[in-house]
Amino acid sequence: MTDGIDPEWELEVAEFYRSLGITQGPGDVQYRLIALVLAKNGVGRLTRFSEIREYTDRVTDKGNIGSKMKTVFQLQGLVKRIGRGEYVLTEKGAIAAEFIKKTSKYYSEVKLTQKIIERFP
Amino acid sequence: MIEGVLVHALVCLEVVLVSHLLAMKMFTKYNHTDERYLISISFGLFWFLLGLSYLCIGLYLIIAAYHGTSQISSTLLYWGFSSLALITAPLAFFIIQILIGDKRVSLAASCSFMMVGLIFIFLLFRYGVDVADIGSWSVDFKMHTLLLLIFIYGSYIPAIAMIMALIPFVALKTISNLRKYKITMSLISLSLAYDFTLLGVMNIGDFERLLFDVMILIGALIAYLGYFPPDGIVEWLRGPDTLVEPVDFGKWDDDI
Numbered sequence: 143m144t145d146g147i148d149p150e151w152e153l154e155v156a157e158f159y160r161s162l163g164i165t166q167g168p169g170d171v172q173y174r175l176i177a178l179v180l181a182k183n184g185v186g187r188l189t190r191f192s193e194i195r196e197y198t199d200r201v202t203d204k205g206n207i208g209s210k211m212k213t214v215f216q217l218q219g220l221v222k223r224i225g226r227g228e229y230v231l232t233e234k235g236a237i238a239a240e241f242i243k244k245t246s247k248y249y250s251e252v253k254l255t256q257k258i259i260e261r262f263p
Numbered sequence: 264m265i266e267g268v269l270v271h272a273l274v275c276l277e278v279v280l281v282s283h284l285l286a287m288k289m290f291t292k293y294n295h296t297d298e299r300y301l302i303s304i305s306f307g308l309f310w311f312l313l314g315l316s317y318l319c320i321g322l323y324l325i326i327a328a329y330h331g332t333s334q335i336s337s338t339l340l341y342w343g344f345s346s347l348a349l350i351t352a353p354l355a356f357f358i359i360q361i362l363i364g365d366k367r368v369s370l371a372a373s374c375s376f377m378m379v380g381l382i383f384i385f386l387l388f389r390y391g392v393d394v395a396d397i398g399s400w401s402v403d404f405k406m407h408t409l410l411l412l413i414f415i416y417g418s419y420i421p422a423i424a425m426i427m428a429l430i431p432f433v434a435l436k437t438i439s440n441l442r443k444y445k446i447t448m449s450l451i452s453l454s455l456a457y458d459f460t461l462l463g464v465m466n467i468g469d470f471e472r473l474l475f476d477v478m479i480l481i482g483a484l485i486a487y488l489g490y491f492p493p494d495g496i497v498e499w500l501r502g503p504d505t506l507v508e509p510v511d512f513g514k515w516d517d518d519i
Contacts (some may be wrong), residue, residue, distance in 0.1 A: 185479060186383045252437070259438055263292065263303035263490075 147178050149200045155249045165236075168245040171201050172210045180221060180231040181239030191227035267400040268328035271473045274480055275321030281483040282314035288491060302360050305373075306449075312346050313456060317479075319343030327402050332394045340392060340404070347460060348383040351376040351418045354453065358425040365419065379417040386410055398469035411465065419461050426453050440500040441492075448489025455482030474491035 152174045159169035167173055175197045183189045191211070199208045211229070215221040220235030231239070289307030293300045323339035330336070356373040363369065390407035397403070432438075433447050459475040459482070466472070488496070 254437065255432075255437070257364060258361060259432065259435075259442060261299060261302060261364055262432075262442070263289070263299040263306060 147175065147197055149175060149183065149197050152178070152246075153201055155246050158249050159245065168242060170204060172198060173214065174242050175201070176207065176210060177214060177220070177235070177239040177242045180209075180215075180229065180235060181243075183231065185231050185233055185236045187230060187232065188224070189229050191229070212233075264330045265397060265399065267470075267473070268324050268397065268402065271322045271400050271476065272324035272328060274473060274476045275317045275324060278317040278323060278480045279314045279441050280478065281480065281487055282310040282317070282343055283486045284312060285483065285490065286311035288487075292490075293336060303364070305353040305356040305360070309350055309357065309453075310483065312350045312353065313460075313483075314347035316350075317341045317476075318347065324402065325395055331397060332402060337392070337394060340394070340402075341387060344387055344406075344464075345384045346391065347464070348387070348414070348418065349377065349380040350460075352380060354422055358429060362428060376418070376421070379413065383410060383413045383417070387412065400470045401472040403469070404466055406464065406466065411459075414464055415461065419457055422457050423454070426450055426457070438503070441497065444492070444496070444500055445489050452482045452486035452489060455479065455485065473481055487490050 156171035221229040286307040319339045320343040326336040352373045356369045357378045359372045360369040393405040395403040459478040463475045
């Protein structure tokens, strides 16, 4: 992806967190992708559902994403629905997205360190 | 016969025994399809070259203890130093391959240190080593300043810098004590080998040089115990929790 969101990479990161028993948030690829797409546009900026689906369609179906937007992002106040299929990221949502980005960085560090340790004879 | 020099020769031969035993075990530790095969081979090669160097120096000391210094025995000294000049090449491969994991980069670094070693050998035979006197414990020799500078700046300092690059991994909280033990022991052994080799090459003192070689012997023993620890140490490092069924973490687990 040209804008820095790679669904395959996010899936790999989510699988790592799931393997640690963290199934929600960092371990949920849908949550990761939605948060990152919203953060890409920024706080208070419009994000269309179709734009989110451009990334999520590779890893999950439309119904799951709609449900996630309603039961997690809207319910917890991470996004505000301003129209049919139109959302804006709140400041709280930006914190969540920032956390997701940090979990990617942490995974990269762990992966790198683990590879070095594995190479030690 | 000079007993002190013979004792020194005995210490050198013990270094040969331990380092070559370690080298042989490292050569056969992994299958050639394993990712760690070449890394293991390079670590073994480091100790093999160090052992080879000490074999030449040990034989040289035995001849010197009985018959004094001669042209023939001096050849052994040259071979010893030549082997010593090449030890950074496998070390560079060992550390860079662990850190980066790219064979081309590791090989390039190794080849550059090989070149430094070959330049050292060329200059060694050009300038020669002046054997001054036989002391009570060692043979006094004088190496050309340029050779010393090449050894310090072309071999010792880069090697120590590379060894230091592995230090942060000892502090990792996410690895087991057994892995930490292995990394720590190899770093200590490599540091001891390099530090006391440098002091030996600098020809400081007479009895002191015997002590330097004793320290190298300790370094070789530490390396051996690091990679092939006795069962008691393994059990101690794994702790009492081994009664619990081990969880299969695949590559995350220790492989000893």
